[in-house]
Amino acid sequence: MNDLERATSLIDTHGRSIRYLRISVTDRCDLRCRYCMAEKMTFLPRSAVMPLNEIAIIAERFIARGVRKIRLSGGEPLVRRDVLGLIRRLGCHVGVGLDELTITTNGTKLAEHADALRDAGIVRINVSLDSLDAKRFRYITRHGNVSDVVSGITAARSAGIRVKINMVVLKDLNEGEVPEMLAWCVANDLDLSLIETMPLGVIDEDRTDRFVPLTRVFDSLSRRFTLSRDEHRTGGPARYWRVGDSNSRLGLISPLTANFCDGCNRVRLTTEGKLYSCLGHDDHVDLRSALREGGVRKLDEAVDRAMTIKPRRHDFRIERGLAPAVDRHMSVTGG
Numbered sequence: 001m002n003d004l005e006r007a008t009s010l011i012d013t014h015g016r017s018i019r020y021l022r023i024s025v026t027d028r029c030d031l032r033c034r035y036c037m038a039e040k041m042t043f044l045p046r047s048a049v050m051p052l053n054e055i056a057i058i059a060e061r062f063i064a065r066g067v068r069k070i071r072l073s074g075g076e077p078l079v080r081r082d083v084l085g086l087i088r089r090l091g092c093h094v095g096v097g098l099d100e101l102t103i104t105t106n107g108t109k110l111a112e113h114a115d116a117l118r119d120a121g122i123v124r125i126n127v128s129l130d131s132l133d134a135k136r137f138r139y140i141t142r143h144g145n146v147s148d149v150v151s152g153i154t155a156a157r158s159a160g161i162r163v164k165i166n167m168v169v170l171k172d173l174n175e176g177e178v179p180e181m182l183a184w185c186v187a188n189d190l191d192l193s194l195i196e197t198m199p200l201g202v203i204d205e206d207r208t209d210r211f212v213p214l215t216r217v218f219d220s221l222s223r224r225f226t227l228s229r230d231e232h233r234t235g236g237p238a239r240y241w242r243v244g245d246s247n248s249r250l251g252l253i254s255p256l257t258a259n260f261c262d263g264c265n266r267v268r269l270t271t272e273g274k275l276y277s278c279l280g281h282d283d284h285v286d287l288r289s290a291l292r293e294g295g296v297r298k299l300d301e302a303v304d305r306a307m308t309i310k311p312r313r314h315d316f317r318i319e320r321g322l323a324p325a326v327d328r329h330m331s332v333t334g335g
């Protein structure tokens, strides 16, 4: 075994083992969800976007160093041309180094890609769906048609892919729709994760006006559904409940009201090749430059440096007039 093959596995200075890599394959998107982006977003120039081949080399090095799960996100991963080539290449590692390759998508292009995703080895995906009501969905996303997303979900299920719905709960917008969404998920054999809106990047509204603590939502759901604690862990931030005797799980992602950083096992790679070790901090290392300057050896050094700067926790706060925790939108870091 040579020096490169012998590179150590990834443990940060707080003793957390890093097993999960999220990759934002593009910061671009065909939607403009109000809690995520401003209406007039400035996206990266194409010259700043890493070629898929370099993304694959970096991802494969993470696999060699013990990463067991990779999620492709964005922006909208399915709007990047040739993303299926990357998915197929990384899919070859599933079962041989990688436990799971998955994506988070807004679902608008899922119907056309569902079979190809399944053929590439993807068995579970997350689809964002903040409302089943066509008008409300259009309002939240500014551009979307809910029927496209529902068709995508149907196609994914027909292809044998398990789907989890992500729903960001927003005051005076979709909070009242949560019970209906959960009932719909149960009826369609889907899981549902509810998410608190996070202060990432400037948008056109004050997030304070939309923030809903999930404790409140959970209390109201408990009155309508039988929810029993499910010890299922993905190494992620969600806590899970089984809904009645159905197959569906309810997950709560509560970064504001229930900090989950102690068990954090993830790092995030942006489209530009920057590796962020925390969603809520600006510290990062530049993996693209490292790779271009010194190949895998420099890449390893940069990743080792990232392990030394991973913060213990994020410090998210949502208060009127308070600037976002970081300037980066979730679409840049990869949600």
Ligand code: SAM
Pocket (backbone or CB within 6 Å): 029, 035, 036, 073, 074, 075, 076, 077, 104, 105, 106, 107, 126, 127, 128, 166, 167, 168, 195, 196, 197, 198, 199, 200, 330, 331, 334, 335
């Ligand atoms: N475009 C894809 C999608 O919407 O699923 C993938 C990228 S999106 C950034 C990933 C997830 O982050 C989505 O579930 C979205 O709802 C969520 N998200 C975006 N901005 C957020 C914010 N400020 N707070 C909480 N969740 C956010």
Ligand code: SF4
Pocket (backbone or CB within 6 Å): 029, 030, 031, 032, 033, 036, 037, 074, 075, 076, 106, 128, 331
């Ligand atoms: Fe696009 Fe996803 Fe952000 Fe919505 S949440 S604007 S679909 S990146």
